[in-house]
Amino acid sequence: MTEQDRANRAAAAMWAGDKASHALGITLDHIAPGRAEMTMKVRPDMLNGHGICHGGLIFTLADSAFAFACNSYNRSTVAQQNSITYLSAAKMGEVLTATAHEVSRTGRSGIYDVCVTGPDGRQIAQFRGLSRQVRGTLFDEDLPQTQTQQTDPLHERPDAPPRRP
Numbered sequence: 001m002t003e004q005d006r007a008n009r010a011a012a013a014m015w016a017g018d019k020a021s022h023a024l025g026i027t028l029d030h031i032a033p034g035r036a037e038m039t040m041k042v043r044p045d046m047l048n049g050h051g052i053c054h055g056g057l058i059f060t061l062a063d064s065a066f067a068f069a070c071n072s073y074n075r076s077t078v079a080q081q082n083s084i085t086y087l088s089a090a091k092m093g094e095v096l097t098a099t100a101h102e103v104s105r106t107g108r109s110g111i112y113d114v115c116v117t118g119p120d121g122r123q124i125a126q127f128r129g130l131s132r133q134v135r136g137t138l139f140d141e142d143l144p145q146t147q148t149q150q151t152d153p154l155h156e157r158p159d160a161p162p163r164r165p
Contacts, residue, residue, distance in 0.1 A: 004033065006033070007032055010138045015028060018064070024046075035069055037098065038065045053089070053091070055125075061098045064098070065100035066082070066131070074141065076134050079130070079132075083127070085127075088124050097117050101114075109131065115127075
């Protein structure tokens with residue numbers, strides 16, 4: 001199994017149970033070992049009292065990208081600590097992109113940075129996540145891939161953007 005195949009299967013396993021991302025309309029647009037890109041369109045029910053996207057929802061988008069990136073090795077991994085700095089307001093109707101990449105992975109701990117950008121490329125937020133590997137895997141690598149595991153989270157929505165190579 002290639003590292004990319006492992007990342008794809010881990011993402012499919014996570015995506016199947018990720019009710020929070022589904023509820024917010026978040027899509028997984030790219031997955032690779034130690035990397036993930038997810039998008040979310042700011043809806044009217046996501047606005048705070050200032051008429052801009054609630055910071056907690058921007059955090060959730062970044063945290064989801066972090067989760068997919070750090071679980072891409074098929075080792076169950078959870079957040080140990082996260083922080084976010086908001087740089088610009090996200091407005092109604094904007095599609096936000098969270099791009100996560102691995103900074104360091106040593107032993108059971110990892111550091112991941114996530115940049116959330118608006119459609120014009122401006123930085124909305126910078127997120128840093130510290131991960132901790134726990135027991136278990138997302139799928140059994142000794143078993144052949146079943147039909148249900150072949151669900152491609154990058155293509156299951158008709159409105160999903162094209163997959164990047």
